[in-house]
Amino acid sequence: MKKYIPILKNTRMFYGIDAEEIESMLSCLNARLVRFKKGEYVLRQGENIKDIFVLVEGTLHIQKDDYWGNRSILGEISIGDMFGEAYVAPANCRVLNDVVALEDGAVILFDVKRVITTCPSACRFHSMVVQNMFFAISEKNRKLVQKLDHMSKRSTREKLISYLSEEAKRQNDSKFVIPFNRQQLADFLSVDRSAMSNELCKLRDEGFLKFERSYFELLQ
Numbered sequence: 001m002k003k004y005i006p007i008l009k010n011t012r013m014f015y016g017i018d019a020e021e022i023e024s025m026l027s028c029l030n031a032r033l034v035r036f037k038k039g040e041y042v043l044r045q046g047e048n049i050k051d052i053f054v055l056v057e058g059t060l061h062i063q064k065d066d067y068w069g070n071r072s073i074l075g076e077i078s079i080g081d082m083f084g085e086a087y088v089a090p091a092n093c094r095v096l097n098d099v100v101a102l103e104d105g106a107v108i109l110f111d112v113k114r115v116i117t118t119c120p121s122a123c124r125f126h127s128m129v130v131q132n133m134f135f136a137i138s139e140k141n142r143k144l145v146q147k148l149d150h151m152s153k154r155s156t157r158e159k160l161i162s163y164l165s166e167e168a169k170r171q172n173d174s175k176f177v178i179p180f181n182r183q184q185l186a187d188f189l190s191v192d193r194s195a196m197s198n199e200l201c202k203l204r205d206e207g208f209l210k211f212e213r214s215y216f217e218l219l220q
Contacts, residue, residue, distance in 0.1 A: 001026060001033050004056040004108060011054055011080045012136040017125045025125065030111035036101045043084065043099040051109040052133075053084040058105015059179075063187070064097045073187040075147070076179045082136055088112040156191045157199045163189060164209065164216055174218045181214060 008014050008022050017025075033056075036042055042060060043049065060077035074097055077083055087095050116130060150162045163185075167176055178185065186193040203209050210217040 001031065001108065004033075004106075007056050007080055008054065008108070011082065012139065013052075013054060013082050013129060013132050015132050015135075016128055021125045025129070028126070029114045029129075032109045033106055034109060035106045036104070038101055038103045040101045041098055042101060042107060043095050043097075045095055045098050047095045049084055049087050049095060050112060051084060052082060052088065052112050052115060053107045053109055054082050055079055056106050056108055059102045060099050060105070061102060061184070062097050062099055071187050072190050073180070073184055075143070075188075078179075082133075085112070085133065085137060150189060156189070156195050157203070159189045159191060160196065160199055160203070161208075164218060167216070168218050176216055177214050178216065179214070 002023065005019050005022050009017070009019050014022050036058070042053070045064065055077050056079060058079070060083075062074040062077065062083070063071055064074060065071050077099065083099065084095075087093055115133065146166055150159050150166070153159045153162050164178075167178055168174055180188055182197060183193055186196045189196070200209075200211060204211065207219055209219055
């Protein structure tokens with residue numbers, strides 16, 4: 001697990017904490033490494049969990065399938081991202097979505113009770129972890145509001161423009177790569193893939209943008 005400390009140091013959860021301090025805190029927080037294979041479910045809808053997860057290898061999708069098998073992609077989890085914290089409340093609410101591996105990888109689990117409770121040795125950086133978690137959750141809420149903004153648009157065209165505009169702003173460049181292929185983007189925006197592809201072609205023909213696979217360029 002020691003080899004993942006540089007990754008943990010760059011996460012929001014351990015922001016401002018030295019590598020040496022993180023290493024000493026791993027046992028305090030009951031950290032455990034869990035590996036997974038491509039296509040495996042890291043979390044399943046309906047589970048009860050008592051840990052906070054941090055991805056240290058691979059890529060994950062948060063997704064949900066309805067009764068008829070229609071899939072919606074709610075988000076992507078990248079290396080260094082924290083997840084699962086929304087379901088570790090005292091009431092033990094069940095996980096609402098699946099978390100699926102897009103490739104082989106690994107997560108580190110932290111016992112939430114150990115995280116939010118000061119340990120007997122009174123690690124001087126423990127309170128910083130709690131504070132960092134609060135800010136990380138706030139940031140996730142902001143991203144959720146952004147997605148709701150995309151989803152509130154009435155047409156497929158408006159949803160595409162909203163999402164691509166936000167990505168250009170986030171990456172601070174009119175040329176950017178999105179983390180989805182065509183089907184995944186359609187699932188993320190909850191639109192029909194064919195209809196979405198048609199709108200992308202129309203936007204390209206009208207001079208709004210250029211694209212190739214996951215690469216996009218927004219034009220003036």
